[in-house]
Amino acid sequence: MNKKKAETTIPSDYDLINSVSEELGATYKRAVSMYVTDCFSDSLVHYRSCLSILLKLLGFEISKEKSLIELIDCLNDSKKFVLMIAKLMHEIRKAGNKGSHAEEYTDENYQALCKKTNSNFFQLITLLYPSLCSGSELPDFDFSLEQELNIYALSSKALFEGDSVAQYLTAKKLYSNAQHRLLNTYMGHASKETIIELENGERVTRYHDQKTAVDTAIAVQLFDASQYYIPEASYEYGKLLLTDGHWLNLHSTEKLNHEYGVGRIHFAALHDAPDALYLYGFIKLHGLYGQEIDVEYALECLEAAAELNQPKAIFELAEYYFKQNNLECARDHYLSAVQLGSPKAQYKLAKCYMDDSFACENRVVISELLEEATNAGVTEAKLLRARFLADGTSHQFDPIVPNLYEEYINTVPSADIMFEYAQYLISHDESSDVAMYMLHNVINYAGEEGNKKLEGFAAFIISKTKLWNESGKLEIQFPPEALLTLENVVLKKSTSQHRSHVQTNPTTLPPGKKIGRNDQCYCGSGEKYKNCCLH
Structure with missing residues (x-):
């Protein structure tokens, strides 16, 4: 065999993975497809x-008994594979x-993380290939799938x-570009309002400029063209009708756009698209977009999405079961969401441990959950972690x-939290x-x-605080009352128009003690008795 002919027989990266398993090949192809269309987070999920x-x-x-992290640990414990595989x-x-x-x-660079993950995946394939293919050695192969799927070829x-896969991927690329641009600008046409729903459920309003409007309009046409062949395309098309139908489809009413949009999402859900199962279940659970609430069917959709490891569906189920006081089921779903890396689930699980909704006496576990949720940027986790550390067993100052x-x-910005701090x-x-x-x-915000x-x-604490200059440095001494809880004080108006004073509880004069009108009040306010509790 001559060299030229030999070179033509070298399999591509896709062919190699597909030879191991067709299911693995199809999933790997989706991962690369999402990467070339700049949907980096989706690519990572497919990996x-x-x-x-x-x-x-x-x-x-x-x-349900074994999560991904537990299975990797089981594989490592089996001693059949080198340690590098588990890593x-x-x-x-x-x-x-x-x-x-x-x-x-x-703060994550998702494009770089995708490249690193692709490298890790092929290192893993190299190490596992003999175990996957009856001891065969890894053949030479060529990384050509990414080039085959480049956006110019797809377009x-x-x-x-009329390639439906190419239509779907090109639409994903265009819509991804539009979303990235929209999230980084508040300018645009008032008539082209859109709502971008983030992964955490937060909804932000933006306005299309000419560039994002054109990209979105082309994307919706391509999603429409491929929606009957690719369930995910039907899901994306339905979502766009819900958020942008008022300007994309000017000849229809908002109600009709919502009805048709929900219908396309339902179609995708019936074809087991995980994101569609979650969103349709969420819509039916809460009665959104004019839909009647159907809890039974909503839970069926959410459970189906959860079986496909859709993290938002798992978290939504945890929230539902918690509200229904089904604590055991809620805890299991929170744990599953945590194992899939949900920072919100980490926060909620830690919160439930702290308020004794779920049993956990291990402060290390709670601390780790809060630290991970905080590092991921969950706002409420920051406050909960601050309180957790402040209430630590040592009660020493923690610079964190x-x-x-x-x-x-x-x-x-909250007056209560400012005062707590x-x-x-x-x-x-x-x-x-x-x-x-x-x-x-606190004075400004509480007002x-x-x-x-x-x-x-x-205002009372500030009025009682002593300030002085010592060697060019301002010294501040707060009054003892500064550490009282708000529940343990009663405010009264002072005879002075500019000052208030605080009355501590209890407010009765100690037995056998006499006090003059001009003596300092026994309640600890610092005021004269005649201006304080005498009244």
Whole structure:
């Protein structure tokens, strides 16, 4: 055989993977397809699916009793494979988890992570190939699938050959580009409003400019053309009708767009598209877009999506069962969502452990859950972790706590939390200037929120705080009342128009004790008795 002919027989990366398993080949192709269309987070999720298939081929199948992370540990414990295999598997699993929750790992470079995951996947294939293919050696192969799926080739097939796969992938590329641009700008045409639903369920409103409007309009036509051949295309088409139908389909009413959009999502759900199963179940569970609530069918859809490892569906089921007080079922679903890398599930599970909804006495477990959720950017987890650390067994000052409070307050400015943060600093005699700044903010925000009691208490603390200059440095000494809880104080108006004072509970004069009108009041306010509890 001459050299030229030999070169033509070298299999592609897809052919190699497909020879191991057609299911694995199809999933790998979807991973690469999502990568070339810049849907990097989706690509990572498909690589995680490839990992599940590999484990199944090796005799380790995921079930309700065994999660992906547990199966990898079982494989490692079997001592049949080198340690590097489990390490690579965990790297792919973690990358897939980040892909499932891309909105909560905002600092991640997903394109670079995809490249790294592809490299890890083929290192894994190299190590496992003899076990997967009866001891055969890994043949030479050529990485050509990505080139075959490049956007120019796909566009040509989509436009001139009517290739439904090419139409779907080209539409994904265009719509992905539009979404990225929309998330980075608030400018656009007022008549072309759109809603982008993030993976965490948050909905943000944006306005299309000319570029995003054109990309979206072409994408919706391509999704429409391929929707009867590819369920995922029907799902994307339905979603676009819900969010953009008012300007994409000017000859129809909003009600009709919603009805048809939900119908296309239902069609995709009937064909087992995981995202469609989740979204249709969510719509029916909450009665959105004019749909009647159907809890039984909604749960059926969500459970089907959960069986396909759709993380949002698992989390939604956990939330539902928790509200129904089915705590055991809720806990199992929260744990499953955590194993798929859901930062929100990590936060909720930690919260349930802390409030004793679920039993857990291991502070290390709670700490790890909160740390991971915080690092992923879950806002509520930052506050919960600050409180968890502040309430630690040592009760010593923890430098992490101020950072957590400040990150939370920057996102959710709340007078109550500002006061809580100020008291933490005061109780540890740390950063008095920051504590004073927070107390002034408490006055402003409590006033806006209508919390007159907190506003008055903060003003009282400031009025009783001693300030002096020592060697060019401002010294601050807060009064003892600064550490009282709001429930244990009663505010009264002072005879002075500019000051309030605080009355502590209880407010009765101790037996046998006499006090003059001009003596300091026994309640600890610092005021004269005649201006305080005498009234």
